[in-house]
Amino acid sequence: AxxxxxxxxxxxxxxxxxxxxxxxxxxxxxxxxxxxxxxxxxxxxxxxxxxxxxxxxxxxxxxxxxxxxxxxxxxxxxxxxxxxxxxxxxxxxxxxxxxxxxxxxxxxxxxxxxxxxxxxxxxxxxxxxxxxxxxxxxxxxxxxxxxxxxxxxxxxxxxxxxxxxxxxxxxxxxxxxxxxxxxxxxxxxxxxARRTRTAVARLVVELGTSPASGDLREVLARELSDPDLEVAYALADGRFVARDGRDVDVGPDPGRAVTPLVRGQDVVVLLRHRRDLLDDPERIEDVVAALRLTLEGERLRAELHAQLEDLRASRVRIVEASDAERRRLERDMHDGAQQRLVGLAMALRLLDRELEAHGMESSRRLVAEASGELRAGIAELRDLAHGIYPAALGDEGLAAALEALKETSRVAIELGSLPTERLDPRVEATAYFVVAETLRRTAADTLRVTAEHDGDRLVVKIEQDATAPDDLVALDDRVGAVDGTIEVHTTPTSLSIRAEIPCAS
Incomplete structure (x- = not known):
């Protein structure tokens, strides 16, 4: 022209x-x-x-x-x-x-x-x-x-x-x-486009020296003028996850558009952005071209985080299944074997009365011995059921379960502040078993236990005048399964355990 x-x-x-x-x-x-x-x-x-x-x-x-x-x-x-x-x-x-x-x-x-x-x-x-x-x-x-x-x-x-x-x-x-x-x-x-590539290339260098969480998404959001931009990385199983491994819903959204980034025939990254960015596809292509290698690195990092998230979820499922099985065993022992043994004890008492009426003292002595053994067996069975999963924990909550543990423990337990409201069953079970496991392994005469809220976490503190047990891996695994942390501080004569458990209330 x-x-x-x-x-x-x-x-x-x-x-x-x-x-x-x-x-x-x-x-x-x-x-x-x-x-x-x-x-x-x-x-x-x-x-x-x-x-x-x-x-x-x-x-x-x-x-x-x-x-x-x-x-x-x-x-x-x-x-x-x-x-x-x-x-x-x-x-x-x-x-x-x-x-x-x-x-x-x-x-x-x-x-x-x-x-x-x-x-x-x-x-x-x-x-x-x-x-x-x-x-x-x-x-x-x-x-x-x-x-x-x-x-x-x-x-x-x-x-x-x-x-x-x-x-x-x-x-x-x-x-x-x-x-x-x-x-x-x-x-x-x-x-x-040349200016954008230059600016993005400079930001890529900055990302390499300051890999703070979310930086790449922020770079894309800034260069594409979309603060709500989302980046979803494809996994081999067909899922899409965020940078931290969380699952991302990539379903249709009337107000947003999705641009796939393809390698060969496979979609590796999805960008969910403002719909009007489709009117300037070259802009997206220029930014993505400059960040392609960085996006690939972020995808691998997201895949690693997703695997860790899957592992954590697997640990949670294992703990939940274990707790469910503990509750089932406790119910079966309480409603089955224990009830039969109680019925047998009542039958022995009736037999003792019949023998007394007929003056059969030698037989009564045998029945008394059997009754004593039976009572001991019932007590041991009750303790075993309580150790597997205390009924008070599921029925009344953490405070009641710790009170029941205090009453039956051979070691003196001093209970401090405890939550009065009910918490998530996983949180209650984890806190209880931290105390119970420490109690089972301790050589101390007294345990001091508190459980208090600290923001969105339940902090369980245990102090005792004894050295640490040889193996606390079980505690670490149990707390880690609910994304919590545990710290152990020891001195030659004392032990302090601090467990922080995420909770919603």
Whole structure:
């Protein structure tokens, strides 16, 4: 379009060449259709709708066929009294009035199609999203201005030299500025892409020296102007996870769009972003191209975190299954074997009364011995059931379970502050078994136990005047299964255990 804008100068008589002069006549009106075509096809490089195609087709027919070829064919320089003009190689030597008629019709057609193009450009700019408007505006606005100036010049010619030579010269200069602005608008995304790649490359270097959590997502969010941007990394099992390994829902969201990043045939990363970013796909491609290696590293890190999260979840399931099995065993022993033994004890008491009535003292002594053994067995069974899973823990909570443990323990337990409300069963079970396991392994005479809230964590403290047991791995595993931590502080004569267990209340 820019080159064709100079074509009108080729039809200057001073060229002295018949070929150049004829080419100048044919291409004199070709610049506006080319500029309009380039503008409406931007940025995809092709016209997208039938209205655009009709308008640009009309522009080419008017500017190239009618006002170009046909007007050149019916133009005879000699008949127009142009003594210094080279010969028009396409002229058929017709009456000059025919050339004037063709020119006038061409000007009217030019006003029609240029008005249509200006209207379509205005509609495209005003109805576009903010991102697309920033993309197409620098091209469509100067293009519409250029085409509008062509229409203004055509109106002046139709109305009969309405515009003076100075005004036409001024319009010509403004047209040049509009074309230059249009070219700058086309070049701007390329310059912006180079600037973006440079900025992102600098940030990649910064990420390498300061790998703080979430930095890459923040870089993408900043460069794409989307603070709510989400990055989901694909796993081999088909799941998508965040950087920390948490599962991410990538289902449809009416207000968001998803852009997949593909390696070969496999999707490796999904970006969930503002829907209007789809209007500027090159921007996403430029940013992602600069960060591709960093994204791959983040994907591997997310995969590692996901494996750790799966391992933690597996430990939680194992603990929950173990606790459920403990509760089942405790119920079975209480409702089954223990009840049968209690029934047997009652039968022995009835037998003792019958033997007493018949004066069978020797038999009564045997029954008494059996009753004593049976009572001892019931007590041991009750202690065993309580050790497997105390009924008070499930029925009344942590405080009641620790009180029951205190009553049956061979070691003195001093209970301090305890939670009065019910907690998550996993939290209660973990806290109880930390105390019970320490009690089982201790060689001390007294344990001091407290359990208090510290923010969103339950802190269990155990102090005793004895050295640490040889093996506390079971405590660490149990607390770690619920994402808690445990600290052990020892001196030659004392032990302090601090367990922090996440809880919701």
């Amino acid at each position: 820019g080159l064709c804008w100079f074509a009108v100068e080729l039809s200057n008589p001073a060229t002295g060449s018949e070929v150049i002069f004829t080419v100048g006549l044919v291409l004199a009106a070709a610049c506006p259709p080319l500029a309009a075509h380039a503008a409406l096809a931007y940025p995809k490089g092709r016209l997208t709708g039938p209205t655009d195609r009709v308008a640009i087709g009309s522009a080419y027919v008017t500017g190239v066929v009618w006002s170009g070829v046909l007007a050149t064919v019916v133009y005879d320089p000699a008949g127009e009294l142009c003594a210094f003009c080279p010969t028009n190689l396409l002229s058929i030597g017709v009456d000059p009035t025919i050339h004037d008629l063709v020119t006038q019709i061409g000007l009217v057609l030019a006003v029609a199609w240029t008005s249509a193009v200006v209207a379509m450009a205005a509609r495209s700019v005003t109805t576009a999203s903010a991102i697309r408007r920033r993309l197409i505006g620098p091209v469509l606005v100067p293009a519409a201005a250029f085409v509008g100036l062509v229409a203004l010049g055509a109106v002046g010619e139709v109305l009969g030299d309405l515009l003076s030579a100075d005004v036409r010269s001024w319009l010509r200069g403004v047209e040049a500025i509009a074309l230059g602005s249009m070219a700058a608008g086309v070049a701007w995304p390329w310059l912006r």
